[in-house]
Amino acid sequence: MDILNALVAFLNFVFIPAAAYGAQLALGALGVTLIYGILRFSNFAHGDTMAFGTAVTILATWGLQAMGVSLGPLPTALLALPFGIAATAAMVLLTDQAVYRFYRVKKSAPIILVMASVGVMFLMNGITRLLIGVDEQRFADGTRFVIDVRTFKAMTGLQEGLALKTTQVLTVVVALLVVWALFWFLNRTKSGKAMRAYSDNEDLALLSGIDPEKVVRMTWIIAASLATIAGVLYGLDKAFKPFNYFQILLPIFAAAIVGGLGNPLGAIAGGFVVAFSEVAITYPWLKVARYLFPGWQPEGLLQLLGTEYKFAVSFVILIAVLLFKPTGLFRGKSV
């Protein structure tokens, strides 16, 4: 019984939150890695692209709610998502034309593109603040829980409760669907193959008659969609606050680098590696330990690191990967 209790506590406090967070990071890291693969720079504006997409989605959600539209048990934000994606895609295409294209044509050093992306980050940050302000927004509606603690306890008779939030299930399901669609697109369609060819070898792709501008446009649209979906799922699961989306940049970069920059499969793996390490290292294991070893009375909470240092976990993972395997677990593009 105690082992079951320990397992439930582990699922409730570690596995489920980390799985949802990992799915959000994976979607974010996919966007970063695709842009890196095709455009060959680390996009610092990605966090604020997520924030922008989420802000538009929230505004659309409010509009839909005002019109009395709802999805029943599911959050209305899902219906508003296409608006957010469309606006974000338009936005990034505009920034590409106005900012990045110039440096791409000139073949500037990647670091100049990184710097330009910092400028874009400022702009997007300002626009997001203008749209929705700096305060925290909660926009999840519908049913809150798939299983709540009380029902679970009544059902199983266990001492530990288990809560499964709708947003957590939704995150994992949506992420699975999106990843499936993305890989189908990359592996089965002509445009997707063109993208991969361009990422592998630019010159060869140009010689084969692939239109680079079209590839770039597609990349931006896909990255914007991934960013918006990741941002909305993160916002539904936690809460929307523009500054948090800037801070999430570090775990996203860490995930993309762990998996190998430019490698989509790696980005997904990296997202889960970062999320599970972060949650496991900042979770106080005392509760689980008490069930497993009833006689043991440890001092303290058995927490390896306070939650306020959760970003340090991504950083340490990042450093470890840079030290021992700079190309990432799944052999990314370059060192």
Next chain:
Amino acid sequence: MSTNRQAAASNPWRAPILFAFLAILFVLEGTVRNSMFSGSWNTALAILNMGLISAITALGVNMQWGYAGLFNVGVVGFLALGGVAPVLVSLQPVEGAWQAGGPRVLFALAVGVGTLALATQVWKRLHRGRTLAMLAVLLVGFVLYRGLFDPAVTAIEANNPARHGNLGGLGLPVLMSWLVGGAFAAAAAWAVGKVALGLRSDYLAIATLGIGEIIVAVLKNEDWLARGVKNVTSIPRPVPYEIDLQQNPEFVEFATRWGFSAAEASGIWVKLCYMLLFLVVLLSIILLAELALKSPWGRMMRAIRDNETAAEAMGKDVTARHLQVFVLGSAVIGIAGAMMITQDGLMAPVSYNPLRYTFLIWVMVIVGGSGNNWGAVLGAVLIWFLWIKAEVWGPELIGLLTSPLPEGGLKEHLLDSSAHMRFIAMGLVLLLVLRFAPRGLVPEN
């Protein structure tokens, strides 16, 4: 940027004219009172002093970017780390804190560093089974470190938590802490650079982004170090206090002779003292930087920046030189951080915002002219002036622009959010300069 560095003939009067324009802006701020300027010398000097500190930070960033093409996105972290120095050096020792756990904390930190060093040696020396051996060392070291560190911190933080709860300082002169601040930042930069340099240029940017966030998180949460979010106040000053000046009859007489009230004059006097101190530091750093840039070392740095492959082929150790200049630049940023805390007399970790302390500094460097020290100074003071004044000018501009709009929700929303316009404006400035004038206001010669 390497393609934009061809030395075009630039007007030798350009920099002096721009500096004169800047001086006029400050004189206007000090003398003219209207809707655009405050007409107060106190305000003007306060902006100028913070501008000088930003200029020193910008010099540090310019060393990294302008001399070596390194993109440091963790400026806020190095600045904050430098700011710890005044707290640890110049504050009076806290009674009982050292006895409670001082040596233990130091010992624990030494164990932590020793563990990392031992793990590195294990990794380098052993061949078979080195992964396991290294992980074992790290695990044992971590348990040992936490076992020593946690009780010591609890003891220090339990010592009079309402007023202190921190380790306190050494009671040394605050000016000494500026150098210590530089040393702190340099040490952190060495650790980061050792790992991230020599790889793709993006990796340094991402790693510095991380270390910046972590340093600020440490300052916010480690109460024993600098009281965390409870803030440390009353850090001693290197210059006289306003209240002492106001009680000094000679000074009051001096002030009235110049037509100022004692309160106003004392503020101006203190700020002028700070300004002199900052100018001395700024000019010595510029002098050293210019000498270095003109030396064989400087030529080598520029050669590496402009063509790494060629420099490497000539037998230059590119990674080692990059590490060197990265550490030097960060040390300068650390000095600026210590100066900022000294001027404020207050250590408030919550105020370290990356947008304000990292990216704004970058805008200053790019606008001023990367690779040119005077350009960095000009850009820093100018952008800082505009950043402060945008708070006043922004709402007025928006009020003017929205005046044809009908009264209602949209107009009100725009007026309310004029504060956010600063970010948009800064982003636009960065992008426009990067694209249309990549060599900045005062180009490198």
